[in-house]
């Protein structure tokens with residue numbers, strides 16, 4: 001790898017940060033660490049990653065995905081996920097470039113997963129799709145004819161906050177109630193299971209229970225997936241994009257949720273055509289973000305529209 005052109009690719013999560021080195025579209029090395037707890041540690045982590053790799057490689061630039069609403073026009077993190085709130089209103093691109101002295105390209109974490117899936121994963125034969133990242137919350141990326149749509153303010157693609165139930169659960173986005181991520185996310189599903197079963201189960205435990213046909217778990221997944229289908233109907237009515245990709249940890253539940261997602265779409269979309277759309281499962285899982293960050297950096301951010 002000596003002196004090869006390489007890109008540092010980082011997928012920041014609320015709990016873990018995945019970092020890797022990508023050369024010619026291949027992940028050569030990757031690491032998972034606990035996400036930094038404050039701004040100084042966040043900047044030091046990326047600086048140290050750069051110092052380690054730049055000893056033997058010619059680092060061209062850094063691609064970075066951060067969960068939350070990133071303002072692409074001003075390159076400021078508007079609202080990061082709660083555990084990274086120290087990034088709010090920070091001009092993080094400028095801060096990092098000042099220290100690293102190489103370009104840094106940033107977008108929302110769901111956008112890098114979407115780019116990864118479209119260019120290296122399940123979407124490689126498609127020119128458009130909406131990717132939903134089903135994890136701690138629900139993120140989304142709108143990929144349309146080769147580019148990620150970021151919108152006029154740079155905030156496009158926040159499907160987790162589509163309302164699916166009036167006056168119901170309060171959302172972390174503020175005083176709003178009934179956003180879909182309060183019904184179909186790791187935190188909501190583990191919380192609901194705890195209420196039903198009287199003890200905490202991890203997502204993997206819940207997956208095993210579903211595979212064992214636990215009726216409580218199956219019912220819960222079906223009801224939550226129906227609401228997700230309702231949210232997907234809103235996306236389809238707005239965008240008329242024929243493929244939805246389910247990514248993130250909860251995409252592992254694909255076989256248990258697909259029918260009820262379709263039922264939700266069928267009950268809430270305007271035309272029966274939407275019930276026949278393709279709903280695909282991520283093929284890259286954890287690597288999608290790193291590979292998407294690579295293309296974000298390699299295209300110098302031009303993959304964003």
Ligand SMILES: [Zn+2]
Nearest residue numbers: 161171173179
């Ligand atoms: Zn919300």
